[in-house]
Amino acid sequence: MTVEFSMADAEHLPFVKHSLLEVHAEVWRKDAEPAVDAGSDKSFEARLEAAASMPGWTVAIGYENGRPVGYCHGFCLAADTDWWSNMILPLPKYVTWETGQRTAVLSEIAVRKPWRGTGVASQLHEIWLSLRQEERVTLLVDPAVGDGALQAACETWGYRRVADHRELHATTAHTAMIRPVRHP
Numbered sequence: 146m147t148v149e150f151s152m153a154d155a156e157h158l159p160f161v162k163h164s165l166l167e168v169h170a171e172v173w174r175k176d177a178e179p180a181v182d183a184g185s186d187k188s189f190e191a192r193l194e195a196a197a198s199m200p201g202w203t204v205a206i207g208y209e210n211g212r213p214v215g216y217c218h219g220f221c222l223a224a225d226t227d228w229w230s231n232m233i234l235p236l237p238k239y240v241t242w243e244t245g246q247r248t249a250v251l252s253e254i255a256v257r258k259p260w261r262g263t264g265v266a267s268q269l270h271e272i273w274l275s276l277r278q279e280e281r282v283t284l285l286v287d288p289a290v291g292d293g294a295l296q297a298a299c300e301t302w303g304y305r306r307v308a309d310h311r312e313l314h315a316t317t318a319h320t321a322m323i324r325p326v327r328h329p
Contacts, residue, residue, distance in 0.1 A: 148268070150207050214259075218251075221248070221250070223243065248323075287317060299322055
């Protein structure tokens with residue numbers, strides 16, 4: 146089987162949303178239990194729509210035989226973003242300075258289990274990055290996911306830790322990572 150990839154922007158979200166919801170529901174299913182409860186699906190849908198309302202939102206989607214197998218989506222940080230404000234230790238201005246065109250945010254990447262370890266996640270990531278115009282990309286990763294395997298995968302893609310991030314009232318800290326959009 147061959148995975149085919151496509152891209153969409155916010156204007157086309159209504160046409161691809163069902164694919165993203167389908168992948169999300171399966172990826173976040175708890176073991177062999179039925180799909181994640183509807184509240185979680187609605188929460189994801191609301192987060193997806195919020196992300197798609199941000200400037201420059203795009204998504205890369207992988208399909209095999211017309212069935213969605215994974216996606217990678219994100220947007221551009223606005224000049225007045227508060228993205229960098231929840232770092233546990235403040236970062237220098239040269240890191241946090243934004244122009245509205247400097248930094249892309251990788252919001253989420255998800256791949257269905259049968260396609261994990263096949264290179265699909267890496268391909269989705271590279272396809273998504275290929276159309277980004279920003280100079281760098283950032284993401285937040287839970288260092289506990291997969292006992293650090295997710296963060297290690299991000300490091301193999303060129304991301305480097307810049308700080309720890311914690312939302313107000315959150316108990317879990319995430320690792321903020323960054324890399325150039327294009328490797329030299």
